[in-house]
Amino acid sequence: MRIMNVTESKPMQALRRIALRFPEAEKGISCHKAAFKARNKAFLFMGTEETSCNVMLKLRDSLPEARKLAAKEPDHYGVGGMDWVKVTFSHSQSPPPGLMERWADESHRLLAHKQLVALLPERSRFILKATPTKRSTKRAR
Numbered sequence: 001m002r003i004m005n006v007t008e009s010k011p012m013q014a015l016r017r018i019a020l021r022f023p024e025a026e027k028g029i030s031c032h033k034a035a036f037k038a039r040n041k042a043f044l045f046m047g048t049e050e051t052s053c054n055v056m057l058k059l060r061d062s063l064p065e066a067r068k069l070a071a072k073e074p075d076h077y078g079v080g081g082m083d084w085v086k087v088t089f090s091h092s093q094s095p096p097p098g099l100m101e102r103w104a105d106e107s108h109r110l111l112a113h114k115q116l117v118a119l120l121p122e123r124s125r126f127i128l129k130a131t132p133t134k135r136s137t138k139r140a141r
Contacts, residue, residue: 009053011094019044022108023119038112054088057107
């Protein structure tokens with residue numbers, strides 16, 4: 001199996017540009033894949049093989065959507081352990097418009113430091129809903 005350069009596919013080029021737009025995002029390598037990290041927290045992995053491209057990212061709010069896509073198109077989408085989602089498509093295909101951008105944003109917000117998430121524009125904050133805070137378990141005296 002020949003591993004190709006990630007920049008050979010137009011959808012992968014676009015996704016790389018999207019990933020690098022996030023605050024403090026940088027590209028590294030992990031297991032022969034491009035790994036995009038912010039403060040040492042990987043939020044997106046991209047790889048290219050002879051006939052296909054693949055992307056892995058972590059989701060929470062979009063998991064139901066990812067599961068529906070995986071049930072409908074198991075050759076292209078898969079939901080794995082710890083809510084990591086794998087997307088695979090041929091070099092001549094592209095994922096649905098806006099899907100990878102939305103999912104990359106969600107993955108970054110889940111894994112990046114809260115200070116970095118605060119730097120993101122308000123318009124894309126719909127991806128993550130506020131998480132309820134834990135209530136105090138102390139009893140009144």
